[in-house]
Amino acid sequence: MIGLLLRRNDVVCSVHERPDHAAELEQRAEELVFLRDGFSLPVAILPPVALIYRRAWLATLVYLVLAGSIIVALDALGAGPAAYLLALLMLGITFGFEAVNFQRWSLRTSGWTEVAVVSGANFEECEIRFFNGWQPAHYKTTALPGETSHEPSMLRRLFAAGP
Numbered sequence: 001m002i003g004l005l006l007r008r009n010d011v012v013c014s015v016h017e018r019p020d021h022a023a024e025l026e027q028r029a030e031e032l033v034f035l036r037d038g039f040s041l042p043v044a045i046l047p048p049v050a051l052i053y054r055r056a057w058l059a060t061l062v063y064l065v066l067a068g069s070i071i072v073a074l075d076a077l078g079a080g081p082a083a084y085l086l087a088l089l090m091l092g093i094t095f096g097f098e099a100v101n102f103q104r105w106s107l108r109t110s111g112w113t114e115v116a117v118v119s120g121a122n123f124e125e126c127e128i129r130f131f132n133g134w135q136p137a138h139y140k141t142t143a144l145p146g147e148t149s150h151e152p153s154m155l156r157r158l159f160a161a162g163p
Contacts, residue, residue, distance in 0.1 A: 012037040012119045013126040014104060017136075019111035028136065032115075033107065035100050036123060044096025051095070051102075059102040063095055 016033045042050040047067075051060040070087045108114070116134070120126040 010119045010121065011123055011126055012117065013123065013130075014114050015116040015118065015130055016104075016107050016112045017115050019113070025136065029131065029134075033112070034123070034127065034130075035103055035107075036126075037100055040096045040099040043099040044092045047092045047095045050099070054099070054103065056099075056102045056106060058106070059095070059099075063091070066091060 013034045013036050016035065017028070018031050021031055022028045040050065042053075047063050048060055051063060067088060070091065071084060074083050074087060104114070115136075116130055118126045118130045120129050
């Protein structure tokens with residue numbers, strides 16, 4: 001039983017789309033953002049640097065305010081350097097677990113929509129699974145070479161039907 005739990009290393013990704021997405025399907029697919037769920041070691045080790053690198057400005061501000069508050073509170077209690085280190089390490093680990101949620105929240109407040117959640121053995125498999133089942137609403141189709149009518153070609157209908 002434990003062996004089954006330890007072998008299971010599936011990756012889970014949420015897929016997000018811009019509010020002003022392109023009309024062309026290929027360009028629209030390029031604009032999608034895949035966010036991998038899970039723990040972020042860089043954010044846990046150096047939260048301010050990793051959050052600034054990810055352009056998570058509000059999360060960086062929240063971290064700095066919390067870290068400052070913890071230091072002031074521990075100083076008032078007369079705690080030693082080990083207590084500072086332990087408290088800031090725990091705060092960093094917490095932010096490491098929540099880093100992807102900060103990114104997801106930032107996208108949502110910017111108008112992006114979450115279009116799917118996919119899982120796979122690795123990140124590439126998540127992308128493949130998503131695009132195999134992706135049927136976006138409202139996209140402009142382009143005519144294939146030799147296609148003159150507004151009726152989709154046999155190739156396009158076959159591709160849209162899927163396996």
